[in-house]
Amino acid sequence: MGNLRAFRGEVLSVGDDPLHAPDAVAYHADGLLVVEDGIIVARGDHARLAARFADVPVTPIAGLIVPGFIDAHVHYPQMDRIASHGEQLLDWLERHIFPAEKAFADRAHADALATVFLDELLRHGTTSALVFPTVHEGSVDALFEAALARKMRVASGKVLMDLGPDGLKDTVESARHETEALIARWAGRGRLSYAITPRFALTSSDAQLAMAGALLAAHPDVLLHTHLAENRRECAAVAARFPHASDYLDVYDRFGLVGERSVFAHGIHLSDAMCTRLAQSGAGIAVCPSSNLFLGSGFFHFGQADRHGVKLGLGTDIGAGTSFSMLYTQGQAYQAALAREERLDPFRALYLATAGSARLLHIADKVGALAVGQEADFVVLDAAATPLLARRCAGASLAERLFAMQILGDDRVVAQTWIMGECAWDKRAAPARQEGALCG
Template sequence: MTEKLLLGQTLRFGADPFETAVDDAAIVSSRGAVLVQDGRIAAVGEADDLRARHPQAEVVDHGRHLITAGFVDAHMHYPQTAMIASWGLRLIDWLNTYTFPEEMRFADPDYARTIADRTLDLALAHGTTTLTSFCTIHPESVEAYFGAAAARNMAVVGGKTCMDRNAPDGLRDTVQAAYDQSKALLQKWQGTGRATYAITPRFSPTSTPDQLAALGALWAEHPDALMQTHLSEQVDEIAWVRDLFPQARDYLDTYEQFGLLGERGLYGHSIHLEPREIDRLAEVNGALIHCPTSNTFIGSGLFDTTGLKARGIRCGLATDTGGGSSFSMLRTMAAAYEVGQLRGTALHPAQLMWLATEGSAQALHMGGQIGSLSVGAMADITVLDLASTPAIAQREAEADTLWEALFPTIMMGDDRAVAQVYVAGEAARP
């Protein structure tokens, strides 16, 4: 058995800071330690105590850096890595102008592998240890993504994106191909290593009712899989859905009537929800994924984090690369804070960190496995330098609490703030 002892400031959570007072939910140590045994967290406590109890452990002292759970990105599009930060427009125009032409390139396995490797390396450089990604309609894109993750021993979620209408030639499959290829990929990858498969209709406008029904049937056959899609991102998108599905009660109903509403569903964006939709999502315990940099970059709207959390709905946080304008979950937390301010609620740094770790992990039904410094979790860990730039360092030097020291890094930090990343206990950066 190999043992590694990581020393530094530590931040972990014993409860959800949206439901419990921050001082009770967050567990902070100014000189803490995390014991890693064979890739998992074996103990978390005070440095002096764990050093005394494990004198043979390899010690890695991170000084004043903050040891926290690795970030969990709950919704992104790895095939859009190369076209991130493409100039605006509205959602549908943006898809047609930038996204769809780029995604056509993923029929080439070599290109898919190149972008998959690039995406995962960028994620790790920014402290993200788990990605949840849409692939393209091409099975090659899924193979490349899961293969790249396996090479890095990363826990990832992904699936073949299914579209059989309202997409260009070269990016449409069929009802049967969507079902057959998704099933084959699911059976190959679900539970293989650290892979989790997500059945993936892009969104209602790009799937016929027959395709949605076929994917709903596949989910019913494999209820342990996740299902990811988009919901209520922009008001003109919602109007389009209403025209395409005139019998549906609302946008959510275009999934519900085809068996695509459930506890293991991940519904990206979910900004402009109707009261019935909120009620149903709460009833089935579906998860909503907040994509704040994307929502502001494309002008979609302001996600109601505190209101939806108050309804007991699970919420994760995501970059939504490449609609999102950054690979960084720090920047994503900063955007979530800004969106909260515009909605009249300032999110606490503890709440932002929880969304980027424990919250996203729970949305993915991986609570206690990833995104956590709890005993038994995989040792996917991010170490943050809270004084990574002169501007941040001046604020950190004046801080009286961890939250005052951490908040400047959330608001102004980037990959320079990521001092080290561990995946299953192994250092992932030189």
């Protein structure tokens, strides 16, 4: 028997989409989570499990235990350009983002940002993520090295953009060579996985998009990660460049980039035909409501996606997104849905940020639901983290407390973040002058 430890506290998990599985919410007011060598071996009511694990050391947890958050779309090189004023997508990229990304030709710069970025994820309760780096090979190495040291579950891949601006431009051949080398170097190491990553249709030539499709076909364990139908000007530019494609998704489909391993960020401006094809192929959308509002791109149509059975997860999309907090992102998703007169249940919002994103990233067997056999990544939420939140949650039901944390919460609500059953962030361990601290 390996190293056993147990955690006792209030436990909540939503392992399936409540839209289709009314019994998906698993809640234990006085729960026990038992972990052996980083893997969950039991979860349930303390009264039921206590005798079975009577000899196991128990750590009492003050707060609500939920699965570690899974950010299905985020850009680590953009974190220093968060809250950049004045532009929609295409102009925002030219003015703010491309200049920032050029700096990642310097490996030391990439190392420094990767360290800060991953620590910021942990501080906000995010334990797994699908991450955009830059076109530079070293930006991927920096991210993966830092993630491996923290035992985080991270997927990423070199950005492909042979039509990018000077300083952010590769070639078909250099992109193929560097991608193959990175896959060989990193895919499957620790908790890491690889994603073929064309930035979006406008920044890759037809030859590069075809090469990306060939790489995807040649490596059955990698993801495809790109952007789709985010902004109306972007959509118009794609339609002008690819006049023979029936729609934006068809552009990717023609190059073999639409399949069950494809993760498309945004998908705000989708037709019913595109939704049908997404569902048919098994591809999915990483919904990024904070980013979509900040750039004036629009509101994701949850009802349309649900009618077609499109697979969904949630992403912060830093740095167009305005917070690393997946709690905040859940609250933004509620508001985006309500803008279209749709109501996003708080338990479903939690699902989308945990098991839903895990399903999208093909790691649902590993994380996302605090299920037996999964890795013990979890977050402890404090519903009394601020005076206003404490007042709102006093005497509230579980659903009301969860919703209040989604609407009023941010990183202050995250008391602890645990990776594979080990504490990776503990806000309460920090000196009074600091907001929080990493722990071993």
